[in-house]
Structure formats: C-alpha cells, structure tokens
Amino acid sequence: METSKQGLVVSAHSADFVWRAGGAIALYAKRGWTMTVVCLSFGERGESAKLWKQPGMTMARVKEDRRREAERAAEILGANIRFMDLGDYPLRVSDEALFQLADIYRELRPEFVLTHSQRDPYNFDHPLATHVAQEARVIAQAHGHEPDTPVLGAPPVFLFEPHQPEQCEWKPQVLLDISEVWEKKRQAFELMAAQEHLWEYYTRVALQRGAQASRNSDRKIRYAEAYQRVFPQVTEELA
Amino acid sequence: METSKQGLVVSAHSADFVWRAGGAIALYAKRGWTMTVVCLSFGERGESAKLWKQPGMTMARVKEDRRREAERAAEILGANIRFMDLGDYPLRVSDEALFQLADIYRELRPEFVLTHSQRDPYNFDHPLATHVAQEARVIAQAHGHEPDTPVLGAPPVFLFEPHQPEQCEWKPQVLLDISEVWEKKRQAFELMAAQEHLWEYYTRVALQRGAQASRNSDRKIRYAEAYQRVFPQVTEELA
C-alpha cells in the first residue's frame, strides 16, 4: 500500500491555520494527502479575548476550549493536529522544542510547509513561529542531527497571509484557487466562536484574492488564498 | 487541426534571447509550441564590438551580419524571429512601434512572455524593452484598442537573467530545468562569434542555476535558467 503524500502547517496559535491556510489544507486533504497542523501554542493569552470575558475563567479552561475548537476545525478541514503548548504572548521556543519540530519534519517528510509571514509588528509570535519552522527544517536536513534517521530533502515553504499584509513586508506571490473547498473553510471558521468578528474579514480576504487570481489568469476564480515563497520555484513549466 | 500554443520573447538586441532565454525557447519549441522572438534592434551599435573592429565596416553590414546570426540561432532553438530595427544605444520606441508590438500580442495570443529585467545600470535598452513589452501587453488588453480584434488575456511575464543580476534589482524566483535542451542552447551560443568571451560566462551561469535548482528541489538538475515573475502565480498546486 502506498503512503499518501504529506503537507505540514506550522501555526503559532491554535486558530491561525484556519483563517490563513484552511483552504490549502482542505484542498490537499480532499486530494488524499495527509495534512498535519502543528500548533505551537493554544493562543490562550493573546487570542482568546472572548473566553477571558467569562467570569471565573482559568488558563486551563481557555487552553482546553481552544484545543477542542482547533481539533474540530482540523477535522472539518481533514487534517491531523498536534499541540506543543509552548505558551503565547510571548511564544518561547526552547532548543528541545525546536528538535521536536525537526523530528516531525523527519517523521512526515512533507512535500511542502505552510507558515506565517517573516515580519508582523502586530504579533511577535507569528514571525518567531516562522523562524522556528525554518530553523527546524534546516536542522532536519543536517546529516549529523540524529544520524540514524534519513535526512529531510528540500520542501518548499509558503508563507500565508498575515492580518495586515502590507505592514508585514509580505507579498502575494502565489494565488491558490480554493473555491471548491470554500464551504469547508467557512465552516471551520465558524467554529471560532471567540473570533466571530473575523468571519466576514477573512471571507472578504478570500474574495479579494479570488478576484485578483481571476485578473492574473483569465480564469474565473471566486475564492483564493495567497502565499509568499521563501525559496525559488523549481519547475519544468513557465506558467 | 489544432493550433499550437504560443510563447513570446521580447529581446532588446538581436542576441539577448540566446544567452538569456535560449533554454526556455528550445524547451517549448521541442514541446511543439510556436516560439516567437521579437528583436527590437540588432544591437548594431552597442553589442557588435568585434564587427566594428573590421576595417571598412558599415552600419548596414553590421545589421545584416547580426540579423543573419540571430536568424540562425533562432532556427537552432526552433523559434520564429522578427526584427523591428528600432536602433540601439539608445533604443528608442515610438508609439507606432508600441502599437505594432501590441498587435503582435493580439496576433499570437501568447501563453507567456519573456523579457529583460526592470533595471540595468549597464544597459538602458534592456529596461526600456521591458517597459515597452509590458505597456504593449496592457494596450493589447484594452477593449478600445482596435475594437474589432479580440482583446488579449493576462499572460504571465517572466524576466530573464541580466548580466550582473544583483546590480539589476533582479531576483531568481523561478528555476527552469533546461538540461534536455542544453546542447541546442550551447550550439546557438556558438553562432555568436562576435561575443565568444560570453560563451563560458553563460555556460557557468547555467551550471550555477542548475546547482541551485538541485539544492532547492532534491532533484538532480544540471543546467537551468532563472526568471523573475512580474505577476503573482495563479495555481492549483503548491509546488
């Protein structure tokens, strides 16, 4: 039996992958890939405002709620999900955690990696997650790191769209048509009860990127997700 | 009978397309595409040093020599070639010439366009060629330009590698494997008797880009050409 292909998503907080890469995840899951989301934290301090407004809320309960929400979103999208519980606002990543992430790279051997933008003045956990996702990738490529495990190849890294793209030195270089899985993404959105104000925001993002994808291709594309590349594309086609 | 797909190359001088895009041209020609090269000038003043060292040389003879060389190179690569004879050092493009180029876009309806980098402090004809190639593309998209001809779609534009890439604000974003047609490119090179010093230079460029393509993909790629994109890539694949 052939194993399915793998895709890896490194998400700083437990909901980032839904807003930013939910379309890509659902699309590849639908194609039979194994998509794995690694959440470095639950976003328990910085991205759970609504929960903290409930009386008597505790850190443990916030984490539990966020975990459950993320698990259900992953399920809708068709992805596996893992939590590293490294804390947020600020996220802090020890070398031990870095090596764990490197091990995940070697275990999954993903064809591509999705993560955050390299800068974000509104959120310092996001660029740190990207740094860690990339440093772990390089460690997994090192022959002297756990020499008995085969080294990683060179999977391309795609940076998903931050909340305020122009402030983050991020540029849409790849527009991925997600129309056929849009309903799944929207459904996964709507699980994020704590962030209802973002539903319409990210629906509009998808529509704008869709319109731009149409304009850049002559195809009729309704919903799209935008990504920036870290590495040059190696290809046999100019398209 | 189905018509073959089209690719368009806009070259400031009569040899640029060989050094910079000969691999892509040969590759697509081999795949059955119709590749058309438009040379805005013959490079008669600025890129024919060796010819001008011959006693009694005249502008007409230089142009004729450069034209013949370019035609033979195009033939080897498998491309059609057209000359607009707009002059070089400096290249000057009237609106009439711009409209001719727009008409070529509408005639060919290319799937992609290859042209120069957007900046080049060593050569002012190159960025002008790029500007014109892009402005003509946009005019060909306008419904009010010759309203009886169908408008152009949105073919992607790829910028080929300038002589000193870092000085030209140009970045390799796409690495195209040209190994299978390398011999043709080299053969077309060697017709450029006037620029023999560049043969080894551009062979090394192809080898370096090949090594980088390998490094960015885990594939074994010997020769590559590098391109920068003007527009975002619209795609259904993250690869």
Added chain:
Amino acid sequence: METSKQGLVVSAHSADFVWRAGGAIALYAKRGWTMTVVCLSFGERGESAKLWKQPGMTMARVKEDRRREAERAAEILGANIRFMDLGDYPLRVSDEALFQLADIYRELRPEFVLTHSQRDPYNFDHPLATHVAQEARVIAQAHGHEPDTPVLGAPPVFLFEPHQPEQCEWKPQVLLDISEVWEKKRQAFELMAAQEHLWEYYTRVALQRGAQASRNSDRKIRYAEAYQRVFPQVTEELA
C-alpha cells in the same frame, strides 16, 4: 467673503477618482472645501469594456458616455471636474499639458493633492499620471515659471490605493475614516454601470481598510480609504 479651501485630485482615467478617492472627496466637500478632479483621459480605450461591446460603438460616443458618468459621479461627491482628454492606453502627456496642469496648481493652490501609486504593472497610465501630477507641482513652485503668478507652496501629496496594492510597491500609511460619507461614495460607484463587477470589490476594500483603521486606533471605524504619503508629515502632534 472668505474663499473655501481647495483640494486637488489628479485621476488618470475618468472613473479612478471614484473608486480610489471618492470618500476623501465627499468628506472634504461636506466640510465646505472646493474639491477639483482633473481627469487626464476618459479611460475611453482601456476602461470602457462594456461600452465597446455595444454594436456600432465609436470613440466619440465612448468618451461622451464616460464624461457624463464622471460628471454625475463628481456631482454626487460634491466635486468640480475637468477633463484634459490626453488619451489612454497609452496616456501621453506633452509639455503643454504639463504646463496646463501646473497652471491649475497655481490657480487652485490646493492644501493637498491626491493621485495614483508610483508603480503599477497592470496599468502604465496610473504611474505616469502620478509622475505628471508631481512634476507639475514642482514646476508650479518655480519662481521662473510664469514669474507674474505667485508660486505654489508645498501641498502634501497622498497616493490612493491601486487595484492590487502589494504588486504596486504601495503601502497604506494613512487610513482615513470615510464612514460618514460612505453612502455617497457607494452611490457614485453605482453610476459606473460599465464596471459593475468592481462595486463589490471596492466595497470590500473600504470594509477591510475600515477594520484595519479600527485595529490601529481603538476607534470603531466601518469604512476607510488608505493612502501613502510622498513627503514627510509636518506636524505639531504625535498621533
């Protein structure tokens, strides 16, 4: 009687000012300013697709339709409008036209100027309009240009949002709350029958910039327009 303050908008085509600066225009008109829009062309070739699909359409009729539409939009927004009819796709600006624009600067003595982004790979008329708007401004500042008319001061220039902002090296540096005049902007939009597909697009743009304005200020802002500055802001307030 005191004269009202003046604002100047330099628009490449006859509808650009509506999509991109309609909110600022309506806002300042409401405050009693005299807002003047200068349309360098009617957008007759490049931005009138729907009209050209009508049988028997002529250039004269397209221009007339576009002019009427623009006049009505200006009226709704509360602005004066002037047309220079310089052609589009490509826009071409003679020195004579440049001096006319410089004269408009001296006549109006605007407190600020609104125009296009400095780059746009999808549209070469837009950056040319910006270049001309800025060069005319500098000429109007020269004591030796028509020495009998008082020279212009140094009105700030704000660049309005292009269609695909990240591709245009444009960054939102100023977010202007236009909520109180949104209905007027939308109404002016809807006159652009030829570009109905853009109504929703630019409504979403206004909502996204509004959400970002809220996020950057703690105020509740529903609709906003974004601008980039050309010159440093001179101020007595850090806000």
Added chain:
Amino acid sequence: METSKQGLVVSAHSADFVWRAGGAIALYAKRGWTMTVVCLSFGERGESAKLWKQPGMTMARVKEDRRREAERAAEILGANIRFMDLGDYPLRVSDEALFQLADIYRELRPEFVLTHSQRDPYNFDHPLATHVAQEARVIAQAHGHEPDTPVLGAPPVFLFEPHQPEQCEWKPQVLLDISEVWEKKRQAFELMAAQEHLWEYYTRVALQRGAQASRNSDRKIRYAEAYQRVFPQVTEELA
C-alpha cells in the same frame, strides 16, 4: 479631577531619550501631559567613555553618575523617569523584565510610545530596546495576560532618529516642530557632560530637520525632531 494624558518613552540607555526625543518630551510636558521615560540600562559600559577615563572609576559610580544626570535631564524636560538596570553592551532582557514593561504599559495607558530605530549596525542595544518595547506593548494588549487588569488599546509607536539614519534603514516620516521647547532640550543636552562632542552634532540635526520641516510645509520652523511610524496613521484629516 481629570488625569492628564500619558506618553511613554523607552530608552535603551540613560541619555538616549535626551538626544533623540527631548523635544517631543518637553513639548508634551508643557501641554500638561505626564511623560514617562523608561531607561532599560544606564549605558554604563558603552556610553560613558569620559567617566571611565577617570582613575579608579567603578561600575557602581558610573551607574550612579549616569542615573543622576538622566534624572536631572528628565526634570528639565518635565518627565518622570524609571530605570530598569538591565545592563548594556550587551543589553539583555529577561521575560520577567518584559512583563514589567508590559505592566508599565497597562499602568500608564500611554497615547503614544517613542523608541529607537529597528536596525542599527553601530549599536545592538537600540534595536533590542525597540523589539522589547513593541513586544511588551503586544503582551499588554492580550486579554489572557493578567486577566484582571484592563488590556491596553493600540497606541501608535514612533521611532526616533538614530545617530546615522541612512545606515539604520530609518526614514523620517514625521517632522515635529520643537522650536518652542528647543532651549529646554539644549539645556538637558548640556547636562551630558560625558558626551559634550554630541552637543553640536544634535543641534545640527535639529536645525536640519527644522529646515526640512519648513521645506515640506511652507511654515517657518527652526528646530524639529524626526520620527518614523511603525503603524499606519488613523486620521480624519489629510494634512
């Protein structure tokens, strides 16, 4: 009794705030605001050359001298001052110190924040101070950080001018007229006996920025301070 408005200055070393933001501090203090300067270190190792040339100098005495000097400068400017004594050359900031700074944000709830440039190849403490000032601001916005204290809003951050601006990827985007408090800034300068060579340097900086402010506004401005914005300006005025 109404509380006065608050402004926060995060200074890597004990004198930075005087050279770089003394005008803004004095201006807002004069307007009745409470201006608070937080010095992350005393600059005891890296910015006290003159003191270290005295025989028998000790770290404790350098710190004490620098503290006194800074306190007197703050007094002249009309500001409160706090010292975190985190060390310099290199400055090192623990998470504990980061949280203290976040608490200061919540305590003061400043309307704006002033800090260093984001890059400085001459001084690694400065960009670290900026990073920390920004990360603490984001933590103070997190509902899950000390959930019983009200969260911070979104005060704008202004980056003051580094010693060699062009080398620091810093650009003057805001020119603040400080003419009316210039004498106070100069007086505060002159307390910095250890850095007398900088008095004239920073007087010239203020004159140059003043001349530029005049040039960009038609107003007569003698002394100015320049700032770069981190976030877009949210405004109701295009000025």
Added chain:
Amino acid sequence: METSKQGLVVSAHSADFVWRAGGAIALYAKRGWTMTVVCLSFGERGESAKLWKQPGMTMARVKEDRRREAERAAEILGANIRFMDLGDYPLRVSDEALFQLADIYRELRPEFVLTHSQRDPYNFDHPLATHVAQEARVIAQAHGHEPDTPVLGAPPVFLFEPHQPEQCEWKPQVLLDISEVWEKKRQAFELMAAQEHLWEYYTRVALQRGAQASRNSDRKIRYAEAYQRVFPQVTEELA
C-alpha cells in the same frame, strides 16, 4: 608632457555642483586633475527665486547671472565648466544633447563621474540628469557609436547627496574627507548670493558627514562629502 587625469561632474542646474560636489572637485583639482563640470541648465526657472524677485527681470538676464556665478564658483574650485542650456523645471534632454554628452565622455575619458541621486520627489530634473549622465556613458562605451573614436572604458559613477537624502532612496556609501579644501568650498558657496539660506544648511551637512566619517574610521575628519556608488568597487584593498 603627460596629460592630467580627468574627472567629470554632470550637474542638472548651474549651482548643484557647488553644494553637492564642491569638495571633491576642489580636492582633485588641487591634486592636479582636470575637473570638468557640465551644467545641463542654468536653473533659471526653478533655482533663481531671488533674481526673479527683482523688478523687470528677464529670462536672459537670469541665465546670464547664473552663468557668471557658476563660472566664478568653478574657478574658485579649480574646475572647467560647460553649459548645455537645456532648460529647467522641466529639464528636457533631446537625443542630440545626449550624444553631445556622450562625446564629452569620449573627449575627456574621465576616471570617475559625479552626478545626482536616482530619485528625488522634490526635483524631477535631478534624477533625469542622472539618467542622462548614465545613458550617455553607456553610449560612449558602444563600439558602433562614432566608430572612429576610441570607446570609453568603465569609469565609476558616484551619486552626490540630495537635499533631503532619506526621501531620495539615497544612502551614503562613501565618505570623502574634504577638510583640506573646505575653505574653497565655502568660498564657492558664498558666491551663490541667490541662495544664502543654503550656506548654513550645507555647512552643517559637511560637518555631520565629517563626524560620521570620524566615527566610521577612527580618524579625525572635520568636513566630508557623501556619495553613493552605482557600480561595485573593484579593488585590491579591503579598506
């Protein structure tokens, strides 16, 4: 008799070379070089405010005054000067003028070229002068341009400091010690009676660049001029 070495300065207006490159000119003149300044225009419209305030002033008299002033300044600095009288605000350069400038390159065969920054939102003549200075240089390198004259080599191009450097995307990469000729530069300044307000401004620029040169070198340098390079430095020394 050995001919002296040549340096070429391309100045948009008749006084630019004094403020921006007067130190370099005087320094090399003192070393026995032949320094030639080419003024593309007299700055008669845009940089002669004081003259235009005199009653009955005419264009011819302004040009004559500006020419005389520039000739005397060149004399003090020890340079030759030529005027092309191409007009200013806006400067316009025909291909004929471009070829004249190319001929000057071939005639002088300069070791280096000094000209303006590549961008300047305050002054559109400056970047045009730079473009022309560079395009003429490339034409002079072309073997087919006037084939009977020996082609030009590859003299480095240095861009002198614009009025508001950070707004012009200009960066000081080379700091030239001009202390030993400062008095000459100041003397040449003071001939510019029409621009007395700039005397102190550019004295401060020289002092700031001097202080920065000291800081970057451990040498004691009082006055400096700053330049940006267009091309990489080719060298045998890492200094």
Added chain:
Amino acid sequence: METSKQGLVVSAHSADFVWRAGGAIALYAKRGWTMTVVCLSFGERGESAKLWKQPGMTMARVKEDRRREAERAAEILGANIRFMDLGDYPLRVSDEALFQLADIYRELRPEFVLTHSQRDPYNFDHPLATHVAQEARVIAQAHGHEPDTPVLGAPPVFLFEPHQPEQCEWKPQVLLDISEVWEKKRQAFELMAAQEHLWEYYTRVALQRGAQASRNSDRKIRYAEAYQRVFPQVTEELA
C-alpha cells in the same frame, strides 16, 4: 620590531572561510598580515554529510576530522585558526562566548573583519555568526567593557558571498582581485574532501566575479571575491 597588521575572519563553520574568503585571506597573508580565522563551530552536524555516511562515525571523530581539515586549509592560506566549538545546526552563542570574541577583537585589533551575510534562508547559523561578530565588535568598542584594556577602533566589516546570493539580500559591493593567490585558494578547497561537489561551484563563482570585476574596471581580472559592506567607506579617493 614592528608588528604586522591584523585581519579577522569570523566563520560559522570550519570550512566557510575557505570557500568564501580564502582569496582575501591568502592575499593579505602574502602581504605580511597576520590573518586569524575564528570558527564558531566545526560544522559537525550540518556540513559533514560525507563523514556521517561512514559506518560507526561519532561526533568526536567528525569534529576532529573537520578541525584537521580546517587547520590544513588555514595553513595553506597562511592564516592562524581558532575554534570555539559552539555547536552547529543550530549554532548557539552564550554571552560568555560573545565576550570571548570581544576579547579576541581587543587582542588582535584587526584592520578589517570578514564574516557572513546578514540573511540566509538556507542556513540560520550564518546570519547568527554575523550578528555575533558585529555585536562583539561593538562590545569591544565600549569603554566600560574590561576598562583596563584599550578599546577597539572602528574596523570595517565585509560580508562574504553566501551560497545563493540573491536569496540572502546580499549584494556584491566590493570586488577583490584574487588572481595572484587563486592557486592557493583552490588548493585549500581541495582539502575539503567531504564537499567535493562544491569545488567546481566555487571555482565558477570566482570566475564570474572575476569577469564582473573586469567589466566594472577595464582591468583584466580572472578571479575575484565579492563582498558587501556594512559601513560606509571612509576614503580620500573616489575610485
């Protein structure tokens, strides 16, 4: 007896200095300078693929092999070499190690420093080495750091060429002619048995930079190394 002049090279791994700066090292050694290479790690995990393919390989043996290789390469080039053994993939630098490096600066008092590019998405140890090399330099300049040792001056820092230059935001600003020591560099290369695939790659880099050096100078230069400057060049010559 006069002491020779000093040059310092900070290399992340034990072979980087050979590929990237071997020419500069050999050139200055030949001129009688004392060149010192500091290797922060042996590259034992990330750059020793070939060794790890040998059965029974251990970390200790890899380090020992890499050390020996580096020592022999340094000997051929004429340099001293020191190892800090800080680990690689990931390199981690404690403050203690940072201070050791600062002490080396004070001990050697180098005229210049060579180190890596500031960014490298393929290798996170390289930019960290650069950061540390620069931070140590600044600490060594601080009067309060070990006040009994004389402080360091301001040696220029040159960044050597990364493997894929355009991906590393690195630009060749200085082209150093290394033709006369090329054989030594090649010889030192060939000691790197573990990285034989890089021999031809870096020979081509040297040839390309040589061709570019020729093109930028009119001199005939066969092999060159390229560097980027961190600080402005302070000079008495425009060349």
